[in-house]
Amino acid sequence: MKAVISVIGKDTVGILAKVSSKCADYGVNIDDVTQTVMQDIFTMIMLADVSNCKIDFNKFSDEMQSLGEEMGMKIHVMHEDIFNSMHRI
Amino acid sequence: MLNTNDILETINMIENENLDIRTVTMGISLLDCIDSDIDKACEKVYDKITRYAYNLIPVCEEIEKKYGIPIVNKRISVTPIAMLASACQTSNIVKFAFALEKAAKTVGVNFIGGYSALVQKGFANGDYALIESIPEALATTDRVCSSVNIGSTKTGINMNAVKMMGEIVRKSAELTADRESVGASKLVVFCNAPEDNPFMAGAFHGAGEPDCVINVGVSGPGVVRSALSTPQAKKLDITGVADLVKRTAFKITRMGQLVAMEASERLGVQFGIVDLSLAPTPAIGDSVANILEEMGLETCGCCGTTACLALLNDAVKKGGVMASSHVGGLSGAFIPVSEDDGMIKAAQKGVLTIEKLEAMTAVCSVGLDMIAIPGDTPAEVISAIIADEAAIGMVNFKTTAVRVIPAIGKTIGDSVNYGGLFGSAPIMRVNTASPAEFINRGGQLPAPMQALKN
Numbered sequence: 151m152k153a154v155i156s157v158i159g160k161d162t163v164g165i166l167a168k169v170s171s172k173c174a175d176y177g178v179n180i181d182d183v184t185q186t187v188m189q190d191i192f193t194m195i196m197l198a199d200v201s202n203c204k205i206d207f208n209k210f211s212d213e214m215q216s217l218g219e220e221m222g223m224k225i226h227v228m229h230e231d232i233f234n235s236m237h238r239i
Numbered sequence: 240m241l242n243t244n245d246i247l248e249t250i251n252m253i254e255n256e257n258l259d260i261r262t263v264t265m266g267i268s269l270l271d272c273i274d275s276d277i278d279k280a281c282e283k284v285y286d287k288i289t290r291y292a293y294n295l296i297p298v299c300e301e302i303e304k305k306y307g308i309p310i311v312n313k314r315i316s317v318t319p320i321a322m323l324a325s326a327c328q329t330s331n332i333v334k335f336a337f338a339l340e341k342a343a344k345t346v347g348v349n350f351i352g353g354y355s356a357l358v359q360k361g362f363a364n365g366d367y368a369l370i371e372s373i374p375e376a377l378a379t380t381d382r383v384c385s386s387v388n389i390g391s392t393k394t395g396i397n398m399n400a401v402k403m404m405g406e407i408v409r410k411s412a413e414l415t416a417d418r419e420s421v422g423a424s425k426l427v428v429f430c431n432a433p434e435d436n437p438f439m440a441g442a443f444h445g446a447g448e449p450d451c452v453i454n455v456g457v458s459g460p461g462v463v464r465s466a467l468s469t470p471q472a473k474k475l476d477i478t479g480v481a482d483l484v485k486r487t488a489f490k491i492t493r494m495g496q497l498v499a500m501e502a503s504e505r506l507g508v509q510f511g512i513v514d515l516s517l518a519p520t521p522a523i524g525d526s527v528a529n530i531l532e533e534m535g536l537e538t539c540g541c542c543g544t545t546a547c548l549a550l551l552n553d554a555v556k557k558g559g560v561m562a563s564s565h566v567g568g569l570s571g572a573f574i575p576v577s578e579d580d581g582m583i584k585a586a587q588k589g590v591l592t593i594e595k596l597e598a599m600t601a602v603c604s605v606g607l608d609m610i611a612i613p614g615d616t617p618a619e620v621i622s623a624i625i626a627d628e629a630a631i632g633m634v635n636f637k638t639t640a641v642r643v644i645p646a647i648g649k650t651i652g653d654s655v656n657y658g659g660l661f662g663s664a665p666i667m668r669v670n671t672a673s674p675a676e677f678i679n680r681g682g683q684l685p686a687p688m689q690a691l692k693n
Contacts, residue, residue, distance in 0.1 A: 154241065156250055184243055195243050208304040226250055228307035230241065235497045236490045237245040 151207075152181070152230040153200045155214060159223030161192035169196070169225070172217055177204045192223075197230065253308060257461035257525040258491065260498050261518045262312040263299050264437035266444035266452040266511060267291050269318040269353075277327040281338035284323070288315060288342035288351075291451050291508075296347045298505045302498055310498065311458070311660070315343065316442035317353035325365030332368045336376035336383045343382040352442035354385040357432070360394040360683070370400075373407050377422035378414035384440035390430040390629040392636045396684035401629065404428045405622025405678065409645055412614070416647035419655040423644040424609065428625050430632035430639045435512050436568040441605075441640060452511035453503040454568060457495035457559075458518045460579075461525035463487050463551075467533035480534055481554045488515065488558030496563040512567030515559030516604055517551070519579035521662035527551070527572050528581025528591075539581055540591030548572060549602035569638055571604020577657065577664030578609055587665050593624075594670075601631050606639035611655045611664040614647040616671065621645065623674035626684075634687050 157169055166185070173180055178198050185194040203210050211227040218225030252258035272283035292315055299310045317339065324332045336354055343351040354376055356366045373385050387404055390396035411422035427441035434445020437454035444452075466472060466487045467480065475483065495513045503510035519527045528539035531547045552571045560566050574596065576582045585591035593610065600606040606628045612621075625641045632639030646655045649666055656663040 154246055156246060158247075158250070186243070193243070193247065195241075195246050197241070208301065211304055211307075224254075226307050228250075229305045231497060232306040232308065232494060233241050233246055233249055235493045236249055237242065 151201050153198050154228050154230050154233060155196040155198055156226045157192070157194040157218065157223055159192060159221070161187050161190055162221070165192060165221065165223070166194065168217065168221060169194070172214065173198060176210055176213070177202045178210065252462045256465045257520060257522050258459050259309040259311050260455060260495060261458035262314050262437050262456040263295070263310055263498070263502050264314045264316055264442055264454045264456065265292050265295050265506070265508065266316045266435065266448055266454060268444055268448060268450045269323055270446070273323050273326045275326050275328055277329050277331065277334050280323055280327060281334050284335065284338045285342045288317070288339070289345050292346040292348065294506065298502060302501050302505070306498070308494060308498065312349055314348050314437070314439060314442065315346070315351045316437070316444045317351065318444050318446065319353060319355035319357055321356035321363070321365045321369040322446065324369050325363055327365070330368050332365075333372045333376050333379070336372070336380050339383050340380040348382070350382050350384050350439040352384040352386065352439050353444060354383050355387060355443040357388045358397050358400045359388050359391045361397060362400070370403060370407060373426060374410040374414045374422060377411050377425050384425045384442065386427040386429055386432065386441045386443055388429040388432040389625065390633050390684070392431060392633050393686060393690045395686040396430065396626065396629045396633060398626070398684055399681045401622050401626050402619070402678050402681060404625055405618040405620070408621050408643065409618045412645040412647050419657060420614070420644050420647050421657065424642065424657065424661060426642065428641045430629035431637060433568050433638055437514050438516065438518065438569060440642065448511070449509050451508045453499060453506060453508050454511040454514065455495050455499035455502070456514040456516055456518065456568065457491050459491040460517045460519045460527050460530055461522070462491060463517065464524060464526065464530045464533055467530060477550065481550055484551060484554035485558035488555045489562045492559035492562035510565070512565045513559075513563040514568030515555055515563070515566055515570040516568070517555055517572045519573060519575065520660055521578055521580050521583070523580055526579045526581035527574055528579050528585055532581060538588060538590040539585040540595050544595060545598050545602055548574070548599050552603050569604045573605055573608065574599055574603050575609035576667070577611065577655070577662040578660060579662070583663065583665065586667055593667050597627060597631070600628060600639055601635060604638065606632070607641045607643060609642055609644070609661070609664060611644045611646045611666045612669045613650045613666055614645050615650070616645050616669050617673070617675070619673065619675040619678040620669060620671055622678045626678070634689060636689055
């Protein structure tokens with residue numbers, strides 16, 4: 151199963167490193183990353199394969215959310231189907 | 240890979256524009272719970288509901304996590320209880336309400352709908368007893384919702400039921416006078432009631448429905464309002480506005496369809512319908528009135544409101560209908576006064592009146608909804624409001640409904656406050672010239688020519 155991990159917030163050092171190492175800890179493989187910084191707002195979208203995730207998807211989602219809170223950013227983990235169904239016919 | 244802007248758009252809709260799934264409603268048929276002994280029937284009702292819906296809440300919570308989309312309400316609708324009551328040899332029908340309440344509490348749903356009767360062409364056994372028990376049922380339970388269908392395009396309007404419902408609405412308010420007359424907020428009087436409506440308080444599980452079904456109601460006025468408030472949208476002519484609403488409604492509904500399919504698969508229950516309604520909340524900006532104002536009205540309720548609402552209601556359907564395999568329920572724009580921040584403000588200013596709301600109900604998806612009226616409004620005036628609304632629904636082949644709250648002990652200038660999704664409502668002025676003689680005639684208002692389509 152593929153999930154979209156989105157990270158939004160003020161740009162600081164090491165965002166990508168922190169998020170990706172947390173993913174690695176749980177066996178989540180990152181397939182693709184795009185990131186932009188616009189007027190100090192950092193936006194990163196990751197497409198990740200969570201089929202080999204070591205913990206339950208809900209727990210992983212909670213873990214990422216609390217990581218976001220520690221970093222002062224917003225992190226969402228959502229199944230890719232919500233975007234596919236909303237934006238593709 | 241997915242387009243970054245699309246992803247951010249979705250996240251923004253959920254985070255900032257109050258996009259959510261308003262309700263996942265499980266419809267359960269209780270026809271096999273009928274028993275001449277009401278205590279046995281109640282036991283069967285409780286057992287069946289708790290057996291079918293035991294994992295409704297956990298499954299919905301898993302789906303919320305998976306897709307990151309809030310599912311605000313999880314609810315249950317059941318077969319109109321009057322059908323069960325008809326077999327019982329007792330007049331103490333209110334026991335069914337207690338059984339429903341107990342089942343709702345056990346499975347954890349916040350509302351259960353179906354304490355209902357369908358009397359559009361007359362009263363069957365059980366209907367009278369059920370309707371008479373409604374005020375007590377609503378006063379002694381928290382989660383049970385009630386509805387009565389008093390008319391349809393095919394049958395005309397049962398004016399005896401209309402007279403009765405004016406009194407029942409008043410009594411429901413009186414018995415809960417110490418709680419802002421909340422009883423009346425859980426009672427809907429319908430014309431052309433849909434049998435697969437997932438939204439409360441009017442949800443019930445029609446007799447033609449399968450044993451168990453999942454119906455989903457989407458939301459999203461905030462998303463539509465936001466789409467119309469961009470500088471690019473401000474330059475559009477009205478055709479462009481309709482097109483933009485359609486595209487937005489499509490996206491909202493696709494999400495509803497996704498959640499509905501997933502919930503039905505996980506629960507092992509047939510997927511029923513997605514209801515495309517734009518259901519407002521008291522949250523700032525999540526308002527149907529604000530959408531109309533974005534179209535160019537100074538305040539909702541001014542001249543032009545009905546035209547804008549007609550456009551909105553139609554565009555929502557056109558956008559949504561392609562996004563879902565089965566569309567049903569009410570599907571359109573709701574205009575509940577107390578639940579819509581913009582409507583509340585417009586009513587407080589005096590721009591939005593009951594007469595204007597009545598006109599709006601000819602083109603919106605429901606009717607006079609969550610409107611607080613003075614506590615001394617006579618029952619026959621409430622009956623006449625119901626008759627007017629039912630006539631609009633009957634002639635236009637659409638659902639109309641009345642959910643007015645006679646706020647006992649209050650009058651113009653006061654308001655009722657419920658908090659949460661029910662919001663607050665200023666008491667609105669009602670024309671009290673007496674329609675008593677008309678209401679007291681009784682009888683059946685004949686079905687219109689529109690009914691003769693065969």
